[in-house]
Amino acid sequence: MTSSLKVPERRTQSDRRQQSEAELLRAAAELIAEQGVAAATFENIGLRAGYSRGLVTQRFGSKQGLIEALIARLQARLEALMDDRRLDQLDGLESVLGFIDTFLTNLSRDGEMRAYFVLLAGAVADVSELRAPFAQAHKGAEERLEAMVLRGQAEGVVRAELNADAAALMVGSLLLGLSTQLLIDPGMDLEPIRETSLTLLRTSLAA
Structure with missing residues (x-):
């Protein structure tokens, strides 16, 4: 008689590492969104995520390493939201408006996006080296929007x-x-x- 019970799949060390890093970064984002950057100590992050302080150090090495990893995670999160909207399947004008709509719809209800802008504000105020990864990320978003506008102009839907x-x-x-x-x-x-914003920008951009 064949047993109907499924044997749980064994997770690899890489799987466990990815999971622990994701949970630590999520805990860091929550702390930053709720209490500010100063609250995101390795000890607090470990406690929030259910791991040791030593694991945070092992995974990220330093506060700088942690914040850079968090910026990358939050940027990837925003990119995933845009990809889910399938903006590349829309015309140029609708893709710009879809970008804005997706961003603003998620901004107020997504604590991790809030953490991103808390980090950005701190980097600018402190003239921190962290300004560079923010500038790079924002340049990428600007280029993506510019490509949408150019596509809309080629399609005749943007002025x-x-x-x-x-x-x-x-x-x-x-x-x-x-x-x-x-x-x-x-x-x-x-x-x-x-x-x-959507109404005014549609009026301003539309051919």
């Missing part, structure tokens, strides 16, 4: 006379400003701002 690079920078600045404002006023209702 041809617009400077695509300037339009992309304007959209990025809008999202950065709203993200910073939400840090200052966590109770701000983003929904009417999201709707108004």
